[in-house]
Amino acid sequence: MKFLKLLIVFAGGLIFLTSCNLEKEIDLKLPEYEGQLIVECYLEPGKPFNLLLTESTGFFEPFSTDVDQFLNQILVNDAQSVEIEHGGQTYTLQQGIFFDFETKKLYNYQNPELVPADYDQDFKLRITTAKGKTITAQTRILPVVPIDSVVVKWNDSDTLAFVLTYLTDDPAQDDYYRRMIHQSSLDSTALQDFATSDRLVENGVLLFGTAPDFAVGDTIINTIFHIDRAYYEFFGSVQNAIIAGTSPFGSPGKLIGNVEGDAGAVGIFTGLSYDRVVTIIQK
């Protein structure tokens, strides 16, 4: 036992030593960077055609301290034209600042006509930049995959609940999903937010669970987006980039988007289909 105590003292000493000032801020000189255009366009049936066109910048470029300056820094408002073609009709998006008070999202190009709920025909995007370069992309809106059920279960001590969300997956096709779960409000940071494919699903039932974190009266908002492969890869590459910047175990990589053209832009043009279930935790 004496030896064990000695070891614990030593281990404590080691922990003390290893916790000493092992982290410091350093100056990094990164390679020169030329900004890229970034496109985000999510087509949600029944909502206006909205598009956000921004530009990336050098990693250590100074930040603006107020919102307007910050937006001016990132928004690209001088595109010659932004058009979405669908079913023989062309929707021209006008430049402006459009804020959706419901979703708290901001766009700088919009056409107020509503996106048709057409799951059979492609939507085609064409942007001509101020320099006459083009950005193109195409997508098709996927049908909603409904949530079958949300089940509340209690842990052994019966004080905290966890939530199970079930949905039925079509085994005949490759599907991709994004799962979000919020507590109380969609404005809060999601408790879970990740994308997954159905490649591991064996018998057509997909299940998402949570930790036992909920008490009676808590409001839980479950959202399942049915996403296409392009968005799955884009979202994954964005998540990887964020993680790799902060963790040694991350896997850095380039952004994988579905926009093309000679403008050298990157981004995502995709449909937005989701089912959402709100549950109030009860015994």
Added chain:
Amino acid sequence: MNLLRKAIFLGSLFLLAIPGFSQQKFTISGKVTDAENGETLIAATVYAPLQSEGANTNEYGFYSLTLPGGDSVRLEFSYVGFQNVVRTVFLDKNITLDVEMGSGIQLQEVVVKANSYREQIQSTEMSVENISMREVKAVPVLLGESDIIKTIQLKPGIPSGAEGTTGLYVRGGGSDQNLIVLDEALVYNANHLFGFFSTFNSDAVKDVKLYKGGFPAQYGGRLSSVIDVKLKEGNNKEFAGQGGLGLIASRLTLEGPIQKGKSSFIVSGRRTYFDLITAQINKANAGKDNYNPIPDYYFYDLNAKLNFELGPKDKLFLSGYFGRDVFGFDGGFFNFDFYWGNATGTARWNHQFGPKLFSNTTFTFSDYKYNIANKISDFSFELGSNIQDANLKTDFYFAPTNKHTVRFGGSATYHQFTVGRLKAGSKDGVVAFEAGQDFDGLEMGVYVSDEWEPSERLALNAGLRLSGFQNGDAFYTGLEPRLAGVYNVTPLFSVKASYARMYQYLHLVSNSGVSLPTDVWYPSTGHVKPQRSDQVAAGVSFAVGDWFMVTNEYYYKWLDNQLDFIDGAELFANSDLEGEFAIGKGYAYGLEVQLEKTTGRLTGWIGYTLARIRRGEFQPLRSDAVFGEGDAYFSPRYDRTHDISVVAMYEISRRWQVSATWVYGSGDLYWLPPGRFSFQDVPGAQFQALVPVYENRNNYRLIPYHRLDLGVTCRFFPKWGESDLTINVINAYDRRNAFFIYLEPEFQEVNTGGSTIQIPQRIAARQVSLFPILPSITYNFKF
């Protein structure tokens, strides 16, 4: 079949080059052993000065020397650190002469000085490092745990991976391109604790040899290095033991005769006690609010070997290794068990057919697996991978004359792979997830080589290996020529050159900078072709005065069918893993210089490496996948331009020994984002004001790495044996080396349209170091 015919034809040529025996000559053969414990001595020299003929013992301690008969012959046996033994025999027939050598007291007058370098200088072997257990035990190491792999990392041309870990990147090769064999059985993952410690217990190890190039034909299956670890056979004279108590682990080795002089055993074990410490901490904090118990973690190794002399010409060895890392957590609602490790077994039969022909036949079994199991309420999850090998090989050592040493043999390995097997689901079976792949593979190899001395100054080692691999319908063969030569300008100055082609049929799927137990081995398939390397090396070796030897080598290596991963690769539980692969090429070149001193009170070496590594032309196997770099060449993370190591061990007296190592290396390359953008995302998701944009790989070099480690050993000589207290200080001048960098934005919350968004104000780049100055103490004993 054409390749097979070529191999047989070339093999025949070597044998035809061997002249016939003279009738007047007789052969002296036998084995050379350590008088103290009966261990065979590898590469001991047998020399007949009057005839100017000599031979070396092979890796099993066997030698064969053919001399003119009809007279008395004086034979000198020498081995570094041992007293020379002289025998005179009358040679009128083939005779067997087994010799025991005593280590005695290693005084300067007794040990062989410059002559000890003669063998190394004149040998056709180049790009080889012999690692002595004395060095391994003297070099100061992390937490006092002697480590073979970390001693190897101090040799030129072998940059390590992440700080403190046991990754080996030999001459531009990847960490998966090292053939690590323990008593001839393959070890797939030679790491404990995510690479911070190796699986080899240095108390049980007899000999370690590392090949960086000029690979002999008997080795195959990996591109960049061979690390051949041989376990001790066990003391066949008397019962003995040794062990140690360290900060994190204790170890014990027992050995002794089963039948004195005929058979012996050795068993060795090591276990860490992190879990005992963390259990005490958990106990002290039990019941406290918000206290999260520390998971249990420990690792252990067990080695055992039996050694039987069946008769004057036959010897049988049985050895085994079993090691596990165990990580567990029991949190009531959430349980987690994770273990990984190797098991190997070897049955080896040495047979001496006659004075000139010796064989070694081995059956080995090797198994590496990891398994993760957890349970959350009614749901369970189990993930694991496994590779199992059964190998049969036979090697012949034939010395028809003193000018030729022929080796030939063959091997067959049956591999079974379980790759990323996942099973998860609910107890009632409503929910089920499954993934994983199973493969079988057969790997084969036949080889022949001849070490030939056409003249006193020139020696050649020419070999040819024919390898093959079958996995389902995919069948590959590879012809692997090997050639090495030495020209002795003077007895103590030689010029050497070598060429070796290697094939590697197994690939490690690992997408992280550190060694993880969840890295899986994947076989060559119809789409995943075997990796190939061609390496040329040239250099000089010479003695400087009586005490020093200088080795200077230059190498160039071409690498084909190298494995990397597409952008956004999903390597976890993927049933179509090769869809995530990209296949490309690479090359590496460099120079290595080493000044070493192996005898006297002060021993050690100074090594310098100047190197460059590039990889490129990667193409994804899946047509719709993207490899971000396209065709462009880039430097991998471990492309270390300059690498210096200084190792010094000084024997102050019989009681006191001090040691020091200093290493310096160009910083590792790091992939940092030169740009950023803001990502609004879909409704319900948070605005991400700062998403890094990554462009070219490995675009930033970390600060140079340097570190001084010190060690002091005080020996005691109690009646029952010997003991010592070793104090190591790692990072003695407290250098803050970069382990990794992370980028930390500082945000300001801004209200906009009724909700708040976070706008970054600045980004801080932070460098994290792993080790401050870190002392440790170890008590070792021997009886």
